[in-house]
Amino acid sequence: MSVPTCSRERDVWEAISHGRWPSLADDDLRAHVDACAVCRDVVVVAAPLVADRAVASAEADPPSSAIVWWRAQARARQEAARAASQPITIVHALAIACGAGLLAAGATVWLRGWSGSIGTFMAAVNAIIVAVSTLDTRWTMLLIAVAAWMLLAPIAAYLALRED
Ligand SMILES: [Zn+2]
Structure with missing residues (x-):
């Protein structure tokens, strides 16, 4: 049919x-x-x-072109701010992780007695050096940046606060 x-x-x-x-x-x-x-x-x-x-x-009543333009500008600003804050967040997280690791290592050394665990500590440092040397350049640069940040951040904070 x-x-x-x-x-x-x-x-x-x-x-x-x-x-x-x-x-x-x-x-x-x-x-x-x-x-x-x-x-x-x-x-x-x-x-x-x-x-x-x-x-x-x-x-449907579409919004005026001024409102559309304003919204686009606001969104662009938001995205730029988010993009700018992202690397800082990553560096902060890495720095906190490094700090926590160093603190834990230091506490272990202190608890066990320096002479007893110096060998363990040196082995750990050696392992970190080996690990860093096997990373590619980007990660090495990032770790150097993190280390520099950890050293410079307190100085920068001190200078910034002193001027206020
Ligand atoms: Zn017909």
Whole structure:
């Protein structure tokens, strides 16, 4: 069983989608739709959809170009601020991890007695040096940056606070 078709179906669909249906459509086409079951179905299905679309686009009320521009600027500023703060966060996290590691190592050495664990401590330092030397340049540079930051940050903080 095939779906019935009509040669004027397309005309009906065009009249509806261009907003000409029913008042601006040809009398001829209206008479055809009254007589043709296929075209009546097209009207029943398509007319409400097209009417909904017209109502929706009338209600959409897009924001003015000034508001769109302002929002774009605000978003760009937010993204720039987030991008700028990200490396600082990573360096802070690494510095805290390094500090915690050094503190733990120091506490271990202090608890066990310096002479007893100096060998263990030196082995750990040696392991770190070996690990650093196997890292690629980027990570080495990052570690150097972290170490420099750990040394310079207290000095920078001192200078900044002294000027206030
Ligand atoms: Zn028809």
